[in-house]
Structure formats: structure tokens, C-alpha cells
Amino acid sequence: MIEVRELSHAFEIGKKEKKTVIPVLVDVSFSVEKGEIVTIVGRSGSGKSTLLNIISGFIKPKHGEVWIHGEKVSDYNEGKFADFRLAYLGFIFQSFQLIPSMTAYQNVELPLILKGMTEKERQQKTEETLKRVGLIEYKDHYPSELSGGQQQRVSIARALVVNPPLILADEPTGSLDSETENELLQFIQELNRDLGITFLIITHDEKVAAIGHKTIEITDGRVMEGVLA
């Protein structure tokens, strides 16, 4: 499903003569099989978020390749990656990233609008997905009227609504209390089991890391040998 080959990336700080290059990822290679839950763990600043952002297409890597679903996405331009994201990727963010002026229903419906679906198709899919995440009765609520857990479930519904084969999650439980966190992890496992969705999860939380079929530890931008479970 995902293949990362010899990926390296560095951030440049400062201007011209005073420019400093800080390496973030060094020669990272790993793969994620279809139907797996893979967690990437590491301390703050280890480069795990940069890795996810490169896989998501938000950052262009300096060196190396990223293959998703048999496509070399690291060569894609912005427009092509946008189309790819819409078709194959779902996202769950730590801070939910819901549009505050839209209701839960409108937020979930948004990817379907971008796909150009008819209103009838959209209504059916959006309601179905909101039912799956247990928020159909909150469909007309704005994000500010929902709890953190509910907002994260809206965010999951938005990721699920286009039936993506792969969901990328960046610290999905980072803003949730312990009880809601357990519920969410259970839900992720359910989706993986029932729908066969592949998950790549970035976390520093051991509880989250534990649900992965495979865990990759990143330290100082490098994949640690021997910790692949």
C-alpha cells in the first residue's frame, strides 16, 4: 500500500550566507501492507510528523521516493496530488481541522462536493457515514457545539465518506481524554477489521502505538533498526 524508499529531507533556516541546513529525515525506508495498522512513534522533533506530511504530499521531499497504491506520488505536482488525496487518502488530525462555519453534516459532505457528486448521492453517503460514527443526531451542530471526541468522530466521518483505502492519522488522540481515546482506538480497529482500511498513525502515545500491527520508531530522523514489531 505504502512504500517509502531512501527518503531524506532537511529544512533550511536563514537566508543566503547564513543559511543553515537541518536534516529531519535521513534515508528512511519502510513499507506498509494493505489492511495493516502501522504506527510511527518517536519523540518530539524526531521527524515523524514531517514523514507523514511528505507521505500526504504537503511537503516535497529533497530525496527519495514515496509510492502509494502503486503510484510514485513523490513526483506529483500539487494539483495531481490533490486529486490523488481526494480519491485514495483520508486524514485524521490532532486538532480535528473542521471548518467552523460549517455544520457536522456540511463538513462530512465537503469531500463529496469536491468529487462532484450529485446532491442526492451526497445526502445518502453523508448520512450513512454520520450514522456509522454515531453522530447522525448531531448533524446540524457546528464544531463549536460538539465535544472533542465528537469533533474527532466528525473528522473521521469526513475521512471515511469517500471510502479511502488508506487513512493517515497525525496524533489522532492528542486532544482527547482517556475514555474517548479508548473509544476512538476501538473504532479505528473496527474500521480496519470490517472495511479493510489501512491506517498509518503518527503518535507518541504507547496506547495508540499498541494497536498497530507494526510499529516504526523514528529517532533523529532515522528508522531505528530492530524495533519493527
Place this chain on the structure above:
Amino acid sequence: MNLKDQFRFVRQNMKKNKTRLFMTILATAIGCTFLIVLASVGFGLHKSIIQDVMEDSLVTEIQVHGKEAGEGNFQGIKDEDIQHFREITGVKAVTRRQSLQQSPIFKTEDYTAQSEAVSAYFPEEVKAGFELSEGRLPEKENEVVVGSSFADGLSLEPKEGENAFNEDGSIKEEYAYKGELVGKTIEMEVIKMEDGKEIKKSIPLTITGVTKKPSKEWMQIRTVFISEDIFKEVEAFTGTPGGSPEQVEGASGDTGRIYDRVSLYAKDVEAVTGINDQLKDGNYMVYSIVNEMKQINMVFTILKIGLLFIGTIALIIASIGIYNTMTMAVTERAPDIGIMKAIGAHPKTIKRIFVLESSYIGLLGALFGTIVAYGISYAVNLALPLVLERVFEEAPPEGLMLSYIPWSLTLISVAICLTVTIFSGWRPAKRATQVDVLKAMRREV
């Protein structure tokens, strides 16, 4: 993302800052109103002048004043020229008139009038649009048609020491003719000079019809339209061409019939230019209102373009407001743009939404601006005659229109307004596509 959803999105976004939106639409509407009202002055004056010119003469008429047969050698129009004119493609009628070279005195009962007499060929005149207000066209040689104001010239012989005319030149009530004209017999008195003596001849004529009044109230037609036979009779009496009382020096008697007023009438306006060119190629001296209108149109086209240009400047100023509004909108909505991009919105979609928003503002501004412009135009045309009458103490010309908004002006203005607004929204829209997803989601934009 289909257009309907894009519109829904745009409307949803526009509701976020209603005051700013209102002010931007207001500025655009004012710009659009200014553009339309300013240009409508050019269109109004153009229309008034063209209307005035058109009322004075027929658009399809081409007057032929003579023929240039070599350097400085001008000839009158003869029968063979008339025959040639008839053969030109697109010609509907060729009227020919010959003025009597003296003004005969016409008498009926005790009333007399001095008027010009013209011989005309009526079958062609009718084809050209000659109309009567009463009676019929002449059928016999001694039958005539008189001009619509002929009766106004008939007066009784004033009593001794009295004047038959008022100060304004009209005939006093007690001397004016009030009877019917059609069916009346009138005597046409012509003269010739022989050995210094004036010899008179009286020809009895019957009035069979009166011409239609011209559209211009001030125009007076007192002409008497006589037959070609009567014309020849006068020529035979005077022994001069055109019936001149005296032999004109240098004029020869056997030059053939020469018409002094010849007009060609084209089947339609489009044919006028072709006929004109053909006549000019044949060295005929022609005058057509179409040529004059070409010049008028050119002057007014330049004026209208100038006014549209000035008006467009007002819209460009208004577009700065739209640019500002859209830039603010992009900044405010950067986090939303970031989220949309993250879940798969194509940069083109983002750009289209913002361009659509600025176009929507432009369209609303153009719509309100156009409505207000129509209102102002109506009010100006209503108030202008009253103002002019008060200031100059005389009635303005009939049909004067200071402001006129044709559909073409509305369409041009809306198109300019939309173009300007789309351009002003283009850069902010492009900026929206360049929003960095990660920075936007971290609220760092």
C-alpha cells in the same frame, strides 16, 4: 465540484462579512452607474441628432445635383441620365423636378398668391413616398397639386392704406383664405419681357389635391406642382428654357430638358452606399444623408468611446475595493482553504471559488448600478426640458434626449464591470491557491 455547489459555497462565504460585502457592492454599483450614465449622454445626444437629421430627409434619398464633364464643366441632369439612373441596381424610384424660372401669381376668386411652380413626374414621386392629405393626383394636363401651406399664401387685395400682413409675416384674419382648395380653379399668371414690356398670360388650372403636411411644424410647402405639358406651354410662351421671363445670356434653347431637382431612392439603406459609389464613378455630383450620417456616427463613436473610457476609470477605482475585500477574504479564510486543500481540493477549484466570488460581487454591483442608471437617465430626460425652458425661456427642441441607455450600452457596461471585477479578484484568488496547507492548519497564515 460543480458550478451550483461553487455558487452555494460563494454565497455561504459572502455571508461571513455582510457590511464589507455591502460596501464593496455599493462601490461597484456606483462605478457602474457612473459608467452607464456618462456614456448614456453620448448615446442620447447621438440619437437626438440622428433623429433630427432623419426627420429632415429620407435616409434612402440620394440627391443628384449635376454632372462634371471635364475640368470645371458642369452639366444639368437630362433625360438620358434619368434613364441611366433607373438601370442602377437597388434604385426604387428616380424623381425629377423642374422649377419654373419665374414665380407665377395664382388667382382664385379675389384671392392671390405668389408661389413657385414645379413640374414633377408623379408616378415616380409616389414610388418615392409622395403623399397627399386630401384629393387625388393630377390626371389631366391642367390639373395641379398644391403644397400643404399654399392656402396660407392666398390673400385678398388690401384696402388702400392697409397692410394685409401681421408683424410675424402671416396674413391677417380678414384677408386670409378660409375655403376648400380641392376642386377649385386657379389662374396661373406668367409673364415674359418683350422689348422692355411685360406681357402676361393666364393659364387656368384645377387643384385636385393637397400635399401631406411635413413632420416639421415650421416647414411650409407652398409649391404648385404643375404638369410637364403646362411647363412646356410656359416655355413656349416665354420662348426661353425653364420659362424664364427674359432670355438668359449664354443659354442655348436646344440643350434639351434639364432637371434641376433629381433624387434617386434606394430600395433600402444598405443599397445607398453602392448607388452612391456608382454615381460618383459616373462623375455625378451627389449628396446623401448616409454620408453625413457616417461622419456624425464617427464623431459620436469617438465621443462614446471616450465617455466609456472615463466611466471605466470609475469602475477601476471601485475594483480596488473588490481587490481589498478579496484579499481580506483570502487571509481570513486561509485556515479553511488549508483544510480544503488537505482533503483534496484542487488549486483550480480554490481559484475558481474566489474568482466566482469577485464576479458575483461585480454582477450584483452591475445589476444595482444598471437599475439606478436607468432611474437617473429617466429622471434627467424628464427634468431636462423643464430646466432648459426655465433657463433659456424657450422650449427645447422636440425629442431632445440627453441620456439614452440602449441594450448595447447595458451589455457593454456589465461586460466591463465583470471584466474589471474578475481581474481584481484574480490575484487574491491566485494567492488563495498558494496558501501553505500546514501553515494554514496551524493558523500561521
